[in-house]
Amino acid sequence: xxxxxxxxxxxxxxxxxxxFREWNRTQKSRKLVDKRxxxxxxxxxxxxxxxxxxxxLYGTVxxxxxxxxxxxxQSKKDLRVCGQGVLELDLWLAAGLVKKLDITxxxxxxxxxxxxxxxxxxxxxxxxxxxxxxxxxxxRMKAAAMGVPFLPxxxxxxxxxxxxSAAKVIxxxxxxxxxxLLPALVLDVALIHVHRADKYGNCxxxxxxxxxxxxxxxxKRLIVSAxxxxxxxxxxxxxxxxxxxxxxxxxxxxxxxxxxxxEMAYLYGRDEPGIKEWVDMSKTxxxxxxYLDKYVHGVKNHAEYLELIGKERLQSCVELRERRE
Amino acid sequence: MSExxxxxNELMICVAARLFEDSTTCFIGTGIPMLAAMLAxxxxxxxxxxxxxxxxxxxxxxxxxRAVGEARTWHKGISALGICDTMETxxxxxxxxxxxxxxxxxxxxxxxxxxxxxxxxxxxxLPGSGGGNDVGSHCWQTVAIMQHDARRFxxxxxxxxxxxxxxxxxxxxxxxxxxxxxxxxxxSTLALMDFDPSSKRMRLKATHPGxxxxxxxxxxxxxxxxxxxxxxxxxxxxxxxxxxxxxxxxEKLYV
Numbered sequence: 001x002x003x004x005x006x007x008x009x010x011x012x013x014x015x016x017x018x019x020f021r022e023w024n025r026t027q028k029s030r031k032l033v034d035k036r037x038x039x040x041x042x043x044x045x046x047x048x049x050x051x052x053x054x055x056x057l058y059g060t061v062x063x064x065x066x067x068x069x070x071x072x073x074q075s076k077k078d079l080r081v082c083g084q085g086v087l088e089l090d091l092w093l094a095a096g097l098v099k100k101l102d103i104t105x106x107x108x109x110x111x112x113x114x115x116x117x118x119x120x121x122x123x124x125x126x127x128x129x130x131x132x133x134x135x136x137x138x139x140r141m142k143a144a145a146m147g148v149p150f151l152p153x154x155x156x157x158x159x160x161x162x163x164x165s166a167a168k169v170i171x172x173x174x175x176x177x178x179x180x181l182l183p184a185l186v187l188d189v190a191l192i193h194v195h196r197a198d199k200y201g202n203c204x205x206x207x208x209x210x211x212x213x214x215x216x217x218x219x220k221r222l223i224v225s226a227x228x229x230x231x232x233x234x235x236x237x238x239x240x241x242x243x244x245x246x247x248x249x250x251x252x253x254x255x256x257x258x259x260x261x262x263e264m265a266y267l268y269g270r271d272e273p274g275i276k277e278w279v280d281m282s283k284t285x286x287x288x289x290x291y292l293d294k295y296v297h298g299v300k301n302h303a304e305y306l307e308l309i310g311k312e313r314l315q316s317c318v319e320l321r322e323r324r325e
Numbered sequence: 326m327s328e329x330x331x332x333x334n335e336l337m338i339c340v341a342a343r344l345f346e347d348s349t350t351c352f353i354g355t356g357i358p359m360l361a362a363m364l365a366x367x368x369x370x371x372x373x374x375x376x377x378x379x380x381x382x383x384x385x386x387x388x389x390x391r392a393v394g395e396a397r398t399w400h401k402g403i404s405a406l407g408i409c410d411t412m413e414t415x416x417x418x419x420x421x422x423x424x425x426x427x428x429x430x431x432x433x434x435x436x437x438x439x440x441x442x443x444x445x446x447x448x449x450x451l452p453g454s455g456g457g458n459d460v461g462s463h464c465w466q467t468v469a470i471m472q473h474d475a476r477r478f479x480x481x482x483x484x485x486x487x488x489x490x491x492x493x494x495x496x497x498x499x500x501x502x503x504x505x506x507x508x509x510x511x512x513s514t515l516a517l518m519d520f521d522p523s524s525k526r527m528r529l530k531a532t533h534p535g536x537x538x539x540x541x542x543x544x545x546x547x548x549x550x551x552x553x554x555x556x557x558x559x560x561x562x563x564x565x566x567x568x569x570x571x572x573x574x575x576e577k578l579y580v
Binding site: 057058059060061062084086103104105106107109110113114117118121122124129131132133134135136138139142153154155156157158159160161164169177178179180207208209210211212213214263265266269270272321322 | 380
């Protein structure tokens with residue numbers, strides 16, 4: 001079959017279907033074992049220098065911020081990072097931990113472009129940016145989740161986004177129409193924050209699921225942080241709500257306010273001044289470092305971080321939560 | 326005619342809001358498109374179905390979302406699913422409109438939100454496609470909302486992130502993009518533009534009140550198609566301004 005066009009971007013993490021199947025057979029236990037551990041233990045055990053890593057959902061929304069801060073605290077280097085983010089990936093970029101990006105969007109949303117991304121990319125510290133659309137990167141995970149080597153799409157056709165991706169364009173063998181092929185994507189490590197999990201890693205989410213379904217099935221190691229750890233009997237009462245079953249999960253971290261200063265639907269809202277503090281301080285490298293010194297390196301762990309933020313402030317975010325009424 | 330004063334942003338949001346048709350599905354990006362959608366839902370399009378890429382469909386937008394994933398994007402909504410649902414809904418032809426922004430736009434409505442300068446050694450690294458490319462690829466019609474100046478309205482964008490009509494008539498279809506899709510309007514701080522049906526080039530449709538055709542031409546870095554008669558957009562009504570200032574953006578993030 002003729003390849004009509006090949007994106008010039010590097011395939012940052014080549015995919016081998018049988019190797020992934022073998023991994024899932026031999027490295028992912030089906031045993032019900034207690035996987036609870038601290039952020040410190042989970043990051044130290046599963047995140048390593050040079051790994052290909054991604055986060056879900058999105059800096060200010062159900063984001064694994066306590067885990068993201070721990071990655072900075074342990075200074076995991078040369079990370080190859082997949083996807084899109086706001087605060088979580090900004091922290092990694094500002095700390096100089098990122099070597100390559102499969103990038104869809106890194107920005108501060110309502111507050112504009114990311115100064116940390118600009119500095120890291122424009123200085124050449126990030127060596128490669130391979131471009132994808134949000135749809136494309138998720139379908140790449142979906143392909144891996146389906147156990148197929150690629151998925152066709154009509155996204156990205158005709159654009160520089162495709163030219164600087166690692167997608168390929170072929171003629172559809174059935175119709176002759178042009179179609180883009182997205183290679184399956186398997187992360188070495190994925191970080192996902194959820195509303196509740198049991199000690200084995202069965203997870204339930206409230207509100208939109210973002211790409212938790214796809215990412216949790218497209219990774220070799222999955223660290224889950226949860227607002228609440230609940231008994232398995234509670235999980236089993238609502239199995240329709242379990243979108244991540246335990247056998248996908250390697251570590252379960254209890255992280256109340258784990259998405260702070262971002263929001264967690266129905267539990268707490270965004271801390272707007274807290275988000276703006278990063279927006280303002282990250283405008284300069286020195287300011288970003290000062291922020292990291294205070295909120296990441298200046299505290300030992302998530303519990304100390306929450307103490308630094310203070311109960312009153314956290315409670316004010318609870319008052320701002322989305323309500324079912 | 327309103328005697329009230331208003332900002333360029335407020336006018337742009339009002340003109341964009343009036344483009345929403347009632348009972349249509351619309352993909353909404355962060356920022357100005359959210360304000361326009363909220364205004365439309367409170368005025369001419371009460372049955373608008375906003376779709377936010379990370380999974381929220383049909384929200385009642387009582388408060389301005391500040392991110393495309395926050396709970397306000399499915400507040401009292403119809404469904405709260407995931408990004409595959411929304412993107413696949415667009416890909417199979419269920420999304421009527423997409424509202425987009427960008428740092429640069431060219432005569433064919435192609436948008437850049439990735440880099441200024443050369444991609445591998447950029448002068449400025451912008452956030453990236455996000456869902457923009459998907460929206461521009463799959464929605465039946467797209468509307469771009471832009472600040473209007475010659476640095477943004479350029480003959481050729483430094484990077485084509487999101488497809489407009491690419492290089493002209495037939496180019497989208499030749500690239501494999503869905504038949505019958507493409508940019509419909511561009512709403513700027515100076516004017517409302519559409520696209521000439523035969524050349525697929527941007528065409529001036531209406532100037533905003535107090536703005537001359539010459540000013541629009543001077544602020545555009547390429548040759549705009551000029552029709553025989555150019556309309557003038559309606560200024561914001563007192564009610565539109567009240568809704569924007571008091572109900573939609575009381576924190577004055579945009580207005």
